[in-house]
Amino acid sequence: MASALSGASSTLDSSSDSSWNPEGISFPKSFAWGASTAAYQVEGGWDADGKGPSVWDTFTHQGGDRVFKNQTGDVACGSYALWEEDLKCIKQLGLTHYRFSLSWSRLLPDGKTGFINQKGVEYYDKMIDSLLANDVTPVVTLYHFDLPQRLEDQGGWRSGATVEAFDSYAQFCFRTFGDRVKLWITINEPYVMAELGYAEGTMAPGIKELGTGAYLAAHNMIKAHAAAWHTYDRLFRKTQGGLVSIALNSDWAEPFDPNSVADQEAAKRHVAFCLDWFATPIFLNGDYPAIMKSQISAVCKRQGSPSSRLPEFTQEEKMMIKGTADFFSLNYYTSRKIKHRDNTHSPPSMSADKEAEQVTDPSWPVATGSSWLAVVPWGLRRLLEYIKDTYNHPIIYITENGFSQSDPAALDDTQRWEYFRLTLLEILKAIYVDGVQLKGYFVWSLLDNFEWTCGYRSRFGLFHVDFENPALPRVPYKSAIEYAKVIANNGLMKSHG
Numbered sequence: 001m002a003s004a005l006s007g008a009s010s011t012l013d014s015s016s017d018s019s020w021n022p023e024g025i026s027f028p029k030s031f032a033w034g035a036s037t038a039a040y041q042v043e044g045g046w047d048a049d050g051k052g053p054s055v056w057d058t059f060t061h062q063g064g065d066r067v068f069k070n071q072t073g074d075v076a077c078g079s080y081a082l083w084e085e086d087l088k089c090i091k092q093l094g095l096t097h098y099r100f101s102l103s104w105s106r107l108l109p110d111g112k113t114g115f116i117n118q119k120g121v122e123y124y125d126k127m128i129d130s131l132l133a134n135d136v137t138p139v140v141t142l143y144h145f146d147l148p149q150r151l152e153d154q155g156g157w158r159s160g161a162t163v164e165a166f167d168s169y170a171q172f173c174f175r176t177f178g179d180r181v182k183l184w185i186t187i188n189e190p191y192v193m194a195e196l197g198y199a200e201g202t203m204a205p206g207i208k209e210l211g212t213g214a215y216l217a218a219h220n221m222i223k224a225h226a227a228a229w230h231t232y233d234r235l236f237r238k239t240q241g242g243l244v245s246i247a248l249n250s251d252w253a254e255p256f257d258p259n260s261v262a263d264q265e266a267a268k269r270h271v272a273f274c275l276d277w278f279a280t281p282i283f284l285n286g287d288y289p290a291i292m293k294s295q296i297s298a299v300c301k302r303q304g305s306p307s308s309r310l311p312e313f314t315q316e317e318k319m320m321i322k323g324t325a326d327f328f329s330l331n332y333y334t335s336r337k338i339k340h341r342d343n344t345h346s347p348p349s350m351s352a353d354k355e356a357e358q359v360t361d362p363s364w365p366v367a368t369g370s371s372w373l374a375v376v377p378w379g380l381r382r383l384l385e386y387i388k389d390t391y392n393h394p395i396i397y398i399t400e401n402g403f404s405q406s407d408p409a410a411l412d413d414t415q416r417w418e419y420f421r422l423t424l425l426e427i428l429k430a431i432y433v434d435g436v437q438l439k440g441y442f443v444w445s446l447l448d449n450f451e452w453t454c455g456y457r458s459r460f461g462l463f464h465v466d467f468e469n470p471a472l473p474r475v476p477y478k479s480a481i482e483y484a485k486v487i488a489n490n491g492l493m494k495s496h497g
């Protein structure tokens with residue numbers, strides 16, 4: 001594996017000032033060093049102790065080859081029973097922060113607060129208490145793709161009722177765990193859920209409504225996030241003193257032809273239809289980005305429809321949504337080259353609305369476990385600078401970043417560690433050259449886990465999990481050992497790599 005890297009490293013490190021080498025420079029004091037997981041991907045115990053089903057339980061149990069080998073998260077890493085094993089991994093790394101998600105239907109089996117599953121509360125109490133006892137700060141995501149099935153049966157994110165249900169669930173979580181949890185993320189990657197869950201239908205709940213489903217689901221998720229932020233602000237902030245945000249994923253986009261104005265505009269649209277779709281209303285003005293509104297309405301007009309397929313917020317909703325994040329939570333994995341594509345004759349879909357085509361740069365290496373994951377560390381630096389400039393210089397946490405290996409994966413993942421190392425160098429440049437207020441970095445993921453439609457084929461863990469062995473043993477990859485050194489030093493040592 002290492003040989004592929006040597007040819008690629010110049011491209012990997014092709015940021016604007018690769019002459020400045022920050023190796024050996026420390027990260028800022030109190031930098032948060034984390035790793036992330038999500039309930040459905042690690043917990044297993046899908047129906048243990050009164051847990052209700054989520055859309056992922058339904059989706060995987062239906063089979064139909066939508067998931068690699070029809071695998072499920074029924075057992076996953078077994079973290080529901082093996083939390084102490086996960087804690088050992090966290091301690092071995094020396095993490096200062098651990099990000100995990102609550103399973104909504106483990107706490108509230110039918111999604112509503114009328115019935116609370118005490119066993120679920122006990123499980124998360126145990127996790128939070130033992131993290132704190134070990135000086136690890138919990139960062140808690142309320143919802144990471146696993147909507148309770150009962151809510152989906154009533155329309156899921158296409159229904160306004162889910163906005164209310166989410167707000168009540170959030171209030172319950174703040175009240176139950178907020179004495180100890182101070183960093184909250186309401187929703188993980190609304191883009192992914194909206195587009196893949198409610199438009200393309202490749203992820204749970206598998207709804208195929210191209211051209212409308214994603215816009216409607218996103219509209220409700222933005223309202224749900226804002227409602228939960230206000231609930232925290234009104235009822236808990238004063239006594240609990242925590243912070244609330246939403247985790248937004250985005251690629252960085254470069255124009256395919258840097259001299260083509262059409263490609264430059266298309267690259268902007270690529271970021272607008274992913275990151276700005278959520279960040280503009282939440283961080284800036286309560287409304288969708290102008291570029292998205294005009295683009296979708298122009299495409300709809302060409303398609304003979306007088307009204308836009310993008311829903312509108314009322315004035316009152318805009319006021320409610322604006323300014324509802326206390327920090328910027330970014331999940332970054334990859335970058336793309338983008339070409340303008342005329343879609344006049346394509347059937348309605350978000351990708352057609354965008355009129356932007358992704359082109360893979362053959363010089364960018366690809367993570368062996370995920371064909372979509374072109375490794376572009378300098379793209380992260382550009383994205384961070386874009387966020388700084390566009391969203392009023394916010395405090396940023398990178399709440400996910402990682403590189404998968406395909407199964408079977410070697411414990412000596414030298415090449416993967418090189419990707420991490422180059423990424424950390426770009427982060428240092430972002431902090432010290434560009435002045436980005438970056439406060440933390442979380443690796444996706446602590447453990448190899450259920451990688452959604454890729455099942456267990458795609459391994460993102462710092463720790464290898466043997467899914468064939470009923471004891472589900474966790475063993476560190478080389479990346480885990482190197483990451484622990486970085487954490488202990490609060491920086492990369494010159495000798496690294």
Ligand code: BGC
Nearest residue numbers: 038188189192249400444451
């Ligand atoms: C998600 C994770 C996922 C990771 C790698 C992110 O989109 O939040 O759940 O496993 O990417 O695909």
